[in-house]
Amino acid sequence: MSQSIPLCLADSLWEGQARGFDPENCGQVTVIALRFRGEIFLWRNSCPHLGTPMNWRQDGFMNPAGDKLVCFAHGAIFEPDSGLCIHGACLGQRLTELNGHIDAQGWLILTESNKHETGNAK
Numbered sequence: 001m002s003q004s005i006p007l008c009l010a011d012s013l014w015e016g017q018a019r020g021f022d023p024e025n026c027g028q029v030t031v032i033a034l035r036f037r038g039e040i041f042l043w044r045n046s047c048p049h050l051g052t053p054m055n056w057r058q059d060g061f062m063n064p065a066g067d068k069l070v071c072f073a074h075g076a077i078f079e080p081d082s083g084l085c086i087h088g089a090c091l092g093q094r095l096t097e098l099n100g101h102i103d104a105q106g107w108l109i110l111t112e113s114n115k116h117e118t119g120n121a122k
Contacts, residue, residue, distance in 0.1 A: 016066025036080040044096035047071040
C-alpha cells in the first residue's frame with residue numbers, strides 16, 4: 001500500500017542543511033531530507049556499513065562545510081546527491097534513496113509503496 005507522509009515545508013530546508021524525520025512515529029529518525037545544489041534528496045537514515053543511524057545528535061548529518069553527509073558512528077563520508085560513500089568502511093556503497101515530491105502547497109512529501117524503492121524529491 002502506498003503512503004504519502006508530509007515531512008516539512010520544502011522552503012524550510014536551507015542549502016547544505018539536512019534534517020531527520022520519524023515519519024512512522026517509531027521513536028527513531030529513519031529519514032534524512034537535505035537540500036544540496038538547490039535540489040532536495042531523501043535518504044534512509046541507515047549507514048550501509050552496519051545499518052546504524054548516521055546522526056550523532058538531532059539533525060547532525062552534514063560535515064561543517066555542508067557539502068558531505070557523514071556517518072558519525074564510524075566516519076564514513078557520502079556525496080549528498082548520489083549517496084555514494086567516498087571514504088570509510090563502506091567505500092563504494094550507497095545510501096538507500098527514498099521517493100518523494102513537493103506538493104502544490106510546498107510540502108516535502110515522502111511517498112513510498114515499498115521500503116526498497118528509490119527516487120528523489122526533485
